[in-house]
Amino acid sequence: MSASAFAIGGVLSVTERAGADAQLVADPSAAISTSRGGYRKPNIVLPSAPAASEVTVTGATFVFHDDAADLYAMPDDTTEVVVVVAPDSKVGTTGETSNGFTQVVFADKVGWVKTDSLVTGRALSMSSCATGSGVETGLQPDTVRVYRAVCALFPQITGYGGRGGGGEHAAGRALDIMTKNLELGTAIANLVGQHWRELGVSQIIWQQHIWTAERSGDGWRPMESRGSDTANHKDHVHVTTFGNAGTL
Template sequence: MAHNRHKRSLHARRSARAVKIAAPLAVLATLAPVSVGVLSGDIDPSLNMSGVAFAGSAGSADRVPEVSRSVPRLVPTAAELERVARKSATDKAIKNASERLWTTEDVKVWSGPGRDATLKGELKAAREVLVTGRRDKGRAEIVQQREARWIDESVLSTYKPIIASSGLSMAPCPRTSGDIGLTQKATYVLRSVCAAFPQISTYGGRDGHGEHVNGEAIDIMTSDYALGTAIAEFLIAHSSEFGIEDVIWRQQIWMPGYGWKGMSNRGSATANHYDHVHVKVY
């Protein structure tokens, strides 16, 4: 009996010793292929192995690999949100644009309404433009080649302006019989207006009343508001070349240095110059 107990005790000590030896050997057996893999290039040497449990390691059954929290969260800034909102509003304005207006004079085209806007080009007078209806800082938003652009809102009109088709001229007017008794200066005005505004077919020259007596005045016959206004502006723009003393149109008189002033009622459309533009030279 005592002999058997001795054998069992000896067997237990040998088993415990075997476990002590086997555990490190198991770890070495596990690490060896890993090391070989690293050296052979099969495993990335920079790989973090701290979260991997090896055979025989303490607490390996309870260890869970940690999730990295080093990736930053992408939160848009206030400026980015504002840019997105502004672009969305612009896209919507372009999509809904339907009104068309006309430029009354040459105008610069800008990227935006602010002072920091960049110059994008120029539009000539009498150009039709598509407008969005948005206005800011004295500029109006237009659509140009599917892009939002801004121009001076004061040059926009619902009517197509009438622009002189050519500059000053001394070529004879084919729509009058001669120069209708005018002085040389007045003839220059007549021929230039005739060349610039071929719509006009009737002119009044020298006669026995008022400023027409000496052949220094011309009546340019039209009742059309837009056409008559364009002619009056043409005359004023070249007043120094023509030597103009006054221009009368629709009961108003323009004189160099004074601008437009109202006139008293003379009793009829003709007397009040609603059916013609009157111009007199020195």
Template sequence: MARLAVPGLLAGLATTGLVAVSTGATTTAQSGSSTGASAVPSTTASAPADAVTREQGTSRGGSGRPALTPAAAAQQKAAAKAKAAKAAKAKAAKAAKAEAKKAEAKKATAKAGALPEVDLPSLEVVDTEYTRVDLNVREGADADSDLITVLKSGSKVPVTSTVRGAWQYVAYRGDGGWVRRQYLVESKPQPPAAQKPSSSGSSSSGSGGGLSGAACSAGSSVESGLTPDAIRVHRAICAQFPGVTAYGGVRADSLPEHPSGRALDAMVSSNGLGQQIANWVRANAKQLGVSEVIFAQKIWTVQRGSEGWRGMSDRGSATANHYDHVHVTVYGNAAG
């Protein structure tokens, strides 16, 4: 610090005040007294060195935090990158899930609104056959399919080569339909022969005189458990139609007739023979104690006898539809 000369006009202040001389960052007080008063510390003292260093370090970082080391900075950068990748992956998965859900909904909507595919076989006729019974023609190869028409027994039917299980595709009036193959035959069936009285002189009326009551030559085991009327029917059919050798009697069934012994089944191998038996039993119903006759998907009952043979719904098989047997229900012992 250089000493400065003090002008004379300020000499009077030497004894009462100080003259401050500033050079740089520090100020030194000089006494104007001739007696050499002690120097007084400056009112603006210098900042400690460590505080200056800290301030310089903070201002150098520029963010209010100490600067990261290279290793810490690299680690922080890697963590941020991994976090961003994870977020991107989750976002992509969410988007994919949403797209899949949208596609599934679109597929379901299309399926619900789409018309069913129709597989129409060829109508190319490969042969001609005949119906051996009144035969249903349906739109599909299914007993529950819509009915197109019913072909009379003996009808000529143009058939195709298309077969699905028990069903065959046939041509009908320029269109196609499905029929059960088992009811088609190669040659036209002959109409049932006119009913002839038996050698014992049976007739369609009377009190039962002339109807045979002798044990069946083919065996009487089926009569076990049958009611008197059912036994009477068995022996009469056996005598009148000796070609029939198989019968059904008491058996488990959802309906009460067979389990109670009030029903008999006469098994037949042809539609013509079956119809003859059905007509003959119906004609002698009173003498035999018969209440009901079923054959070839048709039924006749005493209660509605004036209506003749009535059609029945399709039950799906030859046996269920009574094409292979004549079913006879009796009262029990009405003719006894």
């Protein structure tokens, strides 16, 4: 059974849902102004994308950092390109997918991007991190898997907590992924949870909620307050691993 998606209060407030450009999206002026798409057939009336107000945004993800993503009117790369979304941009997600496309909201526009243009739609990488392997010192193989998967897809994360202290950290079976950004941390927590078998993940804690492989059917469960933001895991995603059970 895969991990259920993490969500807090539906992720978005009513106000955020009402204004897609204010809810999860980057400044549209940062987007590339021309399409990367190929040939468009002339003299064809292309279907139009629905208004952002016609869909419900339930989560968020990010465009992969290596390239921009065309936002198509329909889940078909021969339809109108509504806008081009810049690399690393945040987009709202509706939970709808079709034929290798994912429906998203960006800059008050709704459309479809190719799923593999999103960080949550990419294959996991086990290549060494561009920022170096110092964090890997003393970590168990599964924990290294988590570190490499996250650093490849989320280069905006610059802080990690590896081996040290007590408990799972002392044994090299835990990794702290440092971020206070709710959408970014949630995207990371969901990615790790969705691939828990491949990565050898036994537990994830984020925003005072916990997910465990042992009780994966229960999804994300709330935790009692431990006091500070750090103790409640509001400034980092905590991942515990089995040690060497992953398949990647």
